Amino acid sequence: MPGPVVYPGIRDRLAQLHGNAERIDKLDGFNFRRFSAFLLGFSLALGLSGAQVWAKLEIDVGNPNFAPMPIAVPDFVSSQTGSPYGKEAADILRNDLSMTGLFRILQAAPADSAQLNGEPDFDAWGKIGVQALVKGTLQIHGDSIVVELRLYDVALKKMELGKRFSGRTGDLRLMLHRCGDRIMERLTGVPGCFSTQIAFVGSEKSREVFVMDYDGHNLQQVTRNGSINLFPEWAPDGSHLLFTSYLNGRPNLWLLALRTGQSRLLSARPGINASARYSPDGKLIALASSFQGIPKIFLITPQGNSIKRLTDGRGNDISPAWSPDQSTIAYVSDQAGTPNIYLVPAGGGQPRRLTFETTYNTDPDWSPTGDLLAFTSRIGGRFQICTVRTDGKDLRVLTQEGSNQSPAWSPDGRMIAFASKHKGVSRIYVMDRTGRIRIPVSPLPGKAPAWCRQPR
């Protein structure tokens, strides 16, 4: 067994984060939903068209007539005149909200936006078409900072959400991401995931594992072994990364503890030890291993001990993906001649083929909502990210440009990270679940993204 490898950078950073950015939610007492229901009843009683008013700041993602909500996030007002943080804070939040594909960010700003406190001029905001307004203030003392955030329904002239976060100026991005998470929760019922991280593998000369915020900031290199490292996978609690590494000359499975920076060998079975995926409860790992000859899907314990072989037959099987309820595992098999996606009960049983549309379908990743699988399909000689329902229907091709692979759902199911290759260079992109918004995020060439389930 090799000795532990220590990567001090990430450890220092984690220690720093645990000490700061505590959340203070003093302003959060107002229940907008209950109040809206009250208003609705009140309006109906008066014979007003209250239903439309009530529906305004609820984003119904499932609605086929869905249109992005017009929202304004003016630069935050800072207690320090001339501080660059006011614009930076609003930029972070504007970018977060736009990435979901659910908002249209309006840039125009009425005169009142520079006021530190007090009611917004709702009529002025309404006149330029704003439905939701986010106003924020910053109080800066040395290197500590307090962020206050208010979300308003412009039509109702009401505050819907008030939050206060305190931390160090170095944690401004994290604080704003958390603001965004709460705005999403209030507007859609599901918290956002702007404060989560993505792990990936460098794709030029280096094949080291990196971790970054979902928007590409705060890049950290977490392995420095000089070897080929592949397919990172987060433990469900975000404390560890599994990855395949050739550190011992063979594709073995390693486990890296992010807090200590120590990594250890988890599976060195002969052949490949690849595409490891934790079960959602973290009690099992599905792994493709070829120690019995042909690559097959196995279940092992988090300590690396074998439990059972899940797949059989002549095909090469790889890339297991758990359903969120842990009942089923999707995987890739070429048993019918070319790689396609199959589903098998996690307890064992008869596999069922899911994809028939094209001849080459790989990289399944099950959406956190359970209803969709994202995967890679070879279409016209290039790879595109697709989604399909778990009954095999409603196939949608989400990407058109470049060659794209390795989709990874965000924990809220609203976004998909993937590796996108243009002119031979691969980068990590993030898109909304419909593929309308696609943004390159990794600051360096990379592939094999894995999206952490837990916020930072």
Added chain:
Amino acid sequence: MAVLVSLVGGCTRPIVKPTPSGPPPQPGFTGIPPQGQVAEQELQGVQTNLRVVYFEFDKYSLNAEARASLEHNAQMLKMSPHVKIIAEGHCDERGTDEYNLALGERRARSVVDFLVSLGIPAQNFSTVSYGSELPVDPAHNEAAWAKNRRVFLRVTR
């Protein structure tokens, strides 16, 4: 042990006892070239004579050309029956990374199975798949892809 190996392999070739690796080199002893060096030359000789095995797009089966290369390789390996062989499987960039790792492993496995059928003992082999991580030609054209879909046999002690 050699007898057992031959029986298991179902092989009819003459039984050759593995050459003993010799005593461990003593610190500071420089009089005679250590035996390891001779073995190193032998390894290099075998390595130079082994042919790379190439594959068709998306395939792990062996075509006639691949089988001919492997028959040649089997003759070379039979002359040094004690060497170990790592079959390194590779793919071109026109597959997705994870599936390519499985495909590279299966290509290596196809090569090993065929060499075992030609009489090389199964326990002399191991496989390592690199998927599409280590192309010999990084260009994005058919000539490069054809070179990259390969199994390289690396001989070791």
